[in-house]
Amino acid sequence: MKHSLDKSHYYYAMSKDNEAALTVAMGDTVEIETYDCFQGQITSAETVLDALDWDQINPATGPIHVEGIKAGDVLKVTIDDIALDSSGVMLTGPGLGIMGESLEHMEAKMFDVDTAGGRVSFNGLELPLNPMIGVIGVAPENIPVNNGTPERHGGNMDSKKITTGAELYLPVFHDGALFGLGDVHAKMGDGEISVSGLEIGAKITVTLDKAANLSTQHPVVIDQDGIHMMVSDKSLDTAVEASVKQMIALLHPYTGLTLSEMTMLMSLVGETQINQVVDPLKTARFFVPRHVLEHFNISFN
Amino acid sequence: MKHSLDKSHYYYAMSKDNEAALTVAMGDTVEIETYDCFQGQITSAETVLDALDWDQINPATGPIHVEGIKAGDVLKVTIDDIALDSSGVMLTGPGLGIMGESLEHMEAKMFDVDTAGGRVSFNGLELPLNPMIGVIGVAPENIPVNNGTPERHGGNMDSKKITTGAELYLPVFHDGALFGLGDVHAKMGDGEISVSGLEIGAKITVTLDKAANLSTQHPVVIDQDGIHMMVSDKSLDTAVEASVKQMIALLHPYTGLTLSEMTMLMSLVGETQINQVVDPLKTARFFVPRHVLEHFNISFN
Numbered sequence: 332m333k334h335s336l337d338k339s340h341y342y343y344a345m346s347k348d349n350e351a352a353l354t355v356a357m358g359d360t361v362e363i364e365t366y367d368c369f370q371g372q373i374t375s376a377e378t379v380l381d382a383l384d385w386d387q388i389n390p391a392t393g394p395i396h397v398e399g400i401k402a403g404d405v406l407k408v409t410i411d412d413i414a415l416d417s418s419g420v421m422l423t424g425p426g427l428g429i430m431g432e433s434l435e436h437m438e439a440k441m442f443d444v445d446t447a448g449g450r451v452s453f454n455g456l457e458l459p460l461n462p463m464i465g466v467i468g469v470a471p472e473n474i475p476v477n478n479g480t481p482e483r484h485g486g487n488m489d490s491k492k493i494t495t496g497a498e499l500y501l502p503v504f505h506d507g508a509l510f511g512l513g514d515v516h517a518k519m520g521d522g523e524i525s526v527s528g529l530e531i532g533a534k535i536t537v538t539l540d541k542a543a544n545l546s547t548q549h550p551v552v553i554d555q556d557g558i559h560m561m562v563s564d565k566s567l568d569t570a571v572e573a574s575v576k577q578m579i580a581l582l583h584p585y586t587g588l589t590l591s592e593m594t595m596l597m598s599l600v601g602e603t604q605i606n607q608v609v610d611p612l613k614t615a616r617f618f619v620p621r622h623v624l625e626h627f628n629i630s631f632n
Numbered sequence: 633m634k635h636s637l638d639k640s641h642y643y644y645a646m647s648k649d650n651e652a653a654l655t656v657a658m659g660d661t662v663e664i665e666t667y668d669c670f671q672g673q674i675t676s677a678e679t680v681l682d683a684l685d686w687d688q689i690n691p692a693t694g695p696i697h698v699e700g701i702k703a704g705d706v707l708k709v710t711i712d713d714i715a716l717d718s719s720g721v722m723l724t725g726p727g728l729g730i731m732g733e734s735l736e737h738m739e740a741k742m743f744d745v746d747t748a749g750g751r752v753s754f755n756g757l758e759l760p761l762n763p764m765i766g767v768i769g770v771a772p773e774n775i776p777v778n779n780g781t782p783e784r785h786g787g788n789m790d791s792k793k794i795t796t797g798a799e800l801y802l803p804v805f806h807d808g809a810l811f812g813l814g815d816v817h818a819k820m821g822d823g824e825i826s827v828s829g830l831e832i833g834a835k836i837t838v839t840l841d842k843a844a845n846l847s848t849q850h851p852v853v854i855d856q857d858g859i860h861m862m863v864s865d866k867s868l869d870t871a872v873e874a875s876v877k878q879m880i881a882l883l884h885p886y887t888g889l890t891l892s893e894m895t896m897l898m899s900l901v902g903e904t905q906i907n908q909v910v911d912p913l914k915t916a917r918f919f920v921p922r923h924v925l926e927h928f929n930i931s932f933n
Binding site: 421423424428429430433434438440453454455456458518519520521522523524525526527528529566567568571572575576579588589590591592594595596597598599600601602603604605608613617623626 | 722724725729730731734735739741754755756757759819820821822823824825826827828829830867868869872873876877880889890891892893895896897898899900901902903904905906909914918924927
């Protein structure tokens with residue numbers, strides 16, 4: 332069944348105590364409208380940024396209760412489509428991102444986004460878009476988590492890999508999952524070094540289902556390239572290590588290899604990568620290519 | 633002029649006090665023979681690994697004195713060719729790499745490498761090779777640096793990007809540079825999570841010259857894809873931040889953008905990436921694609 336949910340149903344923190352805005356069955360599809368991460372507060376480069384309400388940041392649309400999914404299950408979110416709005420915004424300023432200590436005042440920059448051509452102009456430099464969903468997740472296990480922060484429940488993972496065609500797997504901590512998303516970017520590089528991608532409103536279509544046979548404690552993305560394990564931590568060193576260990580724990584049982592052999596294989600074919608380094612927790616991802624999964628007949632469908 | 637240097641000229645630490653094994657002119661080409669990182673000590677999976685001499689690790693061949701290059705210059709190393717030996721080795725064990733705490737004994741695994749086909753078999757799984765140079769650098773500024781460690785002078789950066797066709801730029805700290813290399817891998821993924829790639833001996837051909845107009849405090853690689861800034865640090869968080877700042881310092885003057893705009897552009901097109909997370913210092917790289925350099929007419933040749 333196909334549902335839709337408009338952006339008037341927004342919230343700033345994922346929590347088991349949020350009331351569902353919509354209830355769907357497993358296997359249903361939902362078109363979800365989202366604000367940009369500033370909830371539309373920046374309307375021109377001249378917007379008075381000092382007046383920005385920082386409590387109105389990273390709204391997610393939802394939450395959506397998925398009937399029949401239970402705590403301990405894994406939610407499979409298939410990203411069917413991301414339809415971008417036609418204009419977006421970036422922001423930099425003191426204290427924001429890696430260059431924050433060198434910047435003297437807040438600056439916004441507006442962009443007309445050529446959604447049909449898949450391009451945007453940056454002062455005349457034509458750049459290809461890579462639409463992606465920044466905030467996406469379920470109700471966390473314990474206390475509410477602000478949508479600015481990524482964690483095991485998803486949240487602000489800011490991953491280029493969460494895009495059309497990808498399947499995102501999220502551990503479920505509470506019956507019904509309470510799924511939501513927002514903070515779409517028309518374009519972003521790994522790291523999101525300024526703390527802002529090309530922020531934009533969108534309509535996202537997702538299909539929500541229970542994962543058939545994938546068990547994970549952290550978000551996992553499967554796409555045409557392969558499989559990505561995403562772990563967030565204050566320290567990127569810790570996040571990278573944990574992403575490798577979690578991936579080996581997930582795949583090793585399917586391989587028939589000794590742990591030494593599995594470790595060697597992952598050193599040859601696995602890749603330590605980065606989603607973002609600017610949110611309160613940083614997010615590492617560990618990638619293994621599809622041909623390796625296919626060789627060992629590993630399929631999570 | 634074309635020179636060659638055989639692997640009998642090896643050393644375990646880069647140092648201003650090393651005596652040159654060869655002197656070449658700027659613009660000369662050298663074919664350099666290298667041991668694998670274990671200096672050939674592992675000859676079969678049954679080699680008694682407890683008897684491995686850990687003082688004979690990561691030999692570099694050299695050093696090569698480049699006539700006319702001065703402290704304060706930048707050395708341009710063009711990787712013309714990497715000709716691999718036909719067999720290689722991997723090693724895992726307690727205390728090594730990310731999985732070291734879960735491994736109970738040292739294990740080695742030998743590989744026949746299909747250099748003509750560019751492939752290797754891992755227990756029947758066919759993998760494409762990606763030959764690369766693990767250790768490559770010049771004499772560091774101050775005290776000697778063991779070849780196991782990466783730093784501003786290069787050293788054990790373990791980067792997939794240091795491969796045939798790439799140009800590596802290294803800051804020069806002492807007249808003549810005292811360049812050397814070793815620790816070739818037939819294959820490795822970003823991270824080198826087991827602490828070992830597919831370790832192999834090789835013959836590498838490089839051309840050594842003075843950089844025309846690139847000034848840098850850290851190693852830089854330019855290849856067909858774009859430009860990579862490499863920074864090593866105990867903390868990956870620090871290394872990533874520094875790699876971004878160093879790249880912005882290098883490119884910003886060519887762009888005509890404000891620093892805020894440059895930061896935004898780097899957030900859209902730049903990518904925080906990882907060479908390795910298992911050496912005494914970890915190495916981050918920040919990547920900017922070639923089409924961005926071309927738009928701003930940035931050329932370092």
